[in-house]
Amino acid sequence: MKESRKGAAILTGFSALRGAADWAITLDADGQHDPQDIPALIRAIPQGLRPIVVGRREGMSGADVP
Numbered sequence: 001m002k003e004s005r006k007g008a009a010i011l012t013g014f015s016a017l018r019g020a021a022d023w024a025i026t027l028d029a030d031g032q033h034d035p036q037d038i039p040a041l042i043r044a045i046p047q048g049l050r051p052i053v054v055g056r057r058e059g060m061s062g063a064d065v066p
Helices: 002-017 035-043
Strands: none
């Protein structure tokens, strides 16, 4: 149930931004990713392209994984 609410919330946010924003970025709130890295991520996108990037986690069983 939790995941379906999260997915619905993301879709609602994307719909609200349609036509008002150039980019939509989501990331988990578990501390593995620094939101301050977002501008560098956007700068790395080649001019004129609008990619969809999907991450897949591997090796998430270590003791140091948040």
